[in-house]
Amino acid sequence: MERPISRRAFGGLMTGAVSTAALSVSFPAPAVRAQAGSSLARDLSKNLQGIAGDVIVDDASRAAYADDFGRIVHKIPDAVLIPRDAADLAKLVQYANKKKLNIGIRGMGHSMLGQAQIGRGVLIDMSALDSISILDNDRVEVEAGSTWGAVMAETAAAKRTLPVINDTFLSVGGSLSTAGFGPTTWNKGLMVDNTLELEVVTGSGELLRCSESTNPDLFLAVLSGLGQCAIITRAVMKLVAAPTHVHFTKFFYADDAIRAAHDLAFLAKDGRFNHLDLRSRTYPFGGLEYYIEGGAFYDDPDEPKLDDLRKGLHASSFEPKTWTYEEYYRRAETCYSCIPAPKPSLYLTVPASKFDAFVKNTLSDPSTSAYIAPWFSIWRRDAQKRPLARVADEEFIYRTQFNRVLPNSADIEAFLALNRALYEHARHLGGTRLTTSAIPFEPQDWERHYGPAWPAFKTAKEKYDPGNVLGSSVNVFAKA
Numbered sequence: 001m002e003r004p005i006s007r008r009a010f011g012g013l014m015t016g017a018v019s020t021a022a023l024s025v026s027f028p029a030p031a032v033r034a035q036a037g038s039s040l041a042r043d044l045s046k047n048l049q050g051i052a053g054d055v056i057v058d059d060a061s062r063a064a065y066a067d068d069f070g071r072i073v074h075k076i077p078d079a080v081l082i083p084r085d086a087a088d089l090a091k092l093v094q095y096a097n098k099k100k101l102n103i104g105i106r107g108m109g110h111s112m113l114g115q116a117q118i119g120r121g122v123l124i125d126m127s128a129l130d131s132i133s134i135l136d137n138d139r140v141e142v143e144a145g146s147t148w149g150a151v152m153a154e155t156a157a158a159k160r161t162l163p164v165i166n167d168t169f170l171s172v173g174g175s176l177s178t179a180g181f182g183p184t185t186w187n188k189g190l191m192v193d194n195t196l197e198l199e200v201v202t203g204s205g206e207l208l209r210c211s212e213s214t215n216p217d218l219f220l221a222v223l224s225g226l227g228q229c230a231i232i233t234r235a236v237m238k239l240v241a242a243p244t245h246v247h248f249t250k251f252f253y254a255d256d257a258i259r260a261a262h263d264l265a266f267l268a269k270d271g272r273f274n275h276l277d278l279r280s281r282t283y284p285f286g287g288l289e290y291y292i293e294g295g296a297f298y299d300d301p302d303e304p305k306l307d308d309l310r311k312g313l314h315a316s317s318f319e320p321k322t323w324t325y326e327e328y329y330r331r332a333e334t335c336y337s338c339i340p341a342p343k344p345s346l347y348l349t350v351p352a353s354k355f356d357a358f359v360k361n362t363l364s365d366p367s368t369s370a371y372i373a374p375w376f377s378i379w380r381r382d383a384q385k386r387p388l389a390r391v392a393d394e395e396f397i398y399r400t401q402f403n404r405v406l407p408n409s410a411d412i413e414a415f416l417a418l419n420r421a422l423y424e425h426a427r428h429l430g431g432t433r434l435t436t437s438a439i440p441f442e443p444q445d446w447e448r449h450y451g452p453a454w455p456a457f458k459t460a461k462e463k464y465d466p467g468n469v470l471g472s473s474v475n476v477f478a479k480a
């Protein structure tokens, strides 16, 4: 069986402006696991007889699941299940408990350090669970393997939309298990904040629905819960009215990241744009150019005026466009850096009061800025409420994202150690990590990361996944 695995990267491969001398040595050959024993294949076929989905045990098909977007961790699963319904999942989870087998869960595999992979155990490929139904004007129910692009296509046809959209090639389950940020997160929260209800298969194989009022302990342990307590099979998401058009302008700041970030903060206080993001791209002659994306949603014919939208900004130039809403939400569907190279990207949140110093330090030092392409956004903290989505605690916080795409000859371990050091620096300033980043983490690091949310998370883990069959790829809860 052949299965295309989506690989998309952030814009800008590397700055070209910095020295890599401090960090380049060699990249070890990928460690490829031995073949799965055929006894597991036979046993699986026997125990999962009658399920609607596919069980994959042949070598070539399993090998197609050996990488994620980060291309740092290489693991071939013993077997892959492509479930067609929640009953398939329940059956696998019950089998895994009986056999003490680990289960990994994969959405679109855009994690950086093996979070959606498994070596010893069965990997679930969620992509066939992709139905979408609009329940009413205010709610859409989606299966967890759907991509947001497919969800948007359905909802936009009904002139409705999600309050927060992230990159449309990502999966529902992967986004809700991490956090799901997008360009409207600055005042609308994360995707997990806009989730009304979930259907899950717990780690003990039970099919349950949960929300803020039904099984709330489970609901809060699953949203941003990295698949530790349950597998998300369906989500009910909030809908709002979709605008007909978006006035979308890029404001350019040459190489001045801090000036651009200050204008971003100004815009978040001012509120003139719905969509707010700050990105960088590589100049053809090397170095980085920073730009703010400002998107104002409107219904035709009430297009806002560019002169009003650019008031008070310090951009040196700008590039306006008028898009239909469909053109707007489809803008990122092309693959702009899908190359098979290691990508140890780092996503942090940093309190706004500490952002300037942290970013200046990182970008001015050649040993920390090698191959970097930073992207930022600013978020209002009060729009975020889910306990496991750990973000810095200040009125405004910056998502501080350092993308890196490395040559195969780079010393990956050195870059992972650098990520850890940058994370520790940010943490010292009151910052946090986002969970799909490439930062090596042990269970004690996770306990510290979750902080006050840890006791309830641990209790939910013991209640809903007592055999600890889920989530070992992320190493949050130590195996006995």
Ligand SMILES: Cc1cc2nc3c(=O)[nH]c(=O)nc-3n(C[C@H](O)[C@H](O)[C@H](O)COP(=O)(O)OP(=O)(O)OC[C@H]3O[C@@H](n4cnc5c(N)ncnc54)[C@H](O)[C@@H]3O)c2cc1C
Residues within 6 Å of the ligand: 008, 009, 010, 069, 104, 105, 106, 107, 108, 109, 110, 111, 112, 115, 116, 117, 126, 144, 145, 165, 166, 167, 170, 171, 172, 173, 174, 175, 177, 178, 179, 180, 181, 182, 226, 227, 228, 230, 231, 232, 233, 436, 474
């Ligand atoms: C090019 C690119 C663009 C990105 N853009 C964004 C963005 O716009 N917004 C954003 O928030 N993040 C973004 N990310 C960060 C992040 O990697 C993704 O949010 C995350 O990987 C979710 O997408 P996925 O479907 O690929 O999930 P995966 O990487 O497949 O899974 C992520 C985690 O969720 C678990 N999981 C997956 N499905 C389920 C399920 N059904 N039930 C329980 N657990 C599950 C996995 O085991 C894993 O631990 C981006 C990453 C890349 C590489």
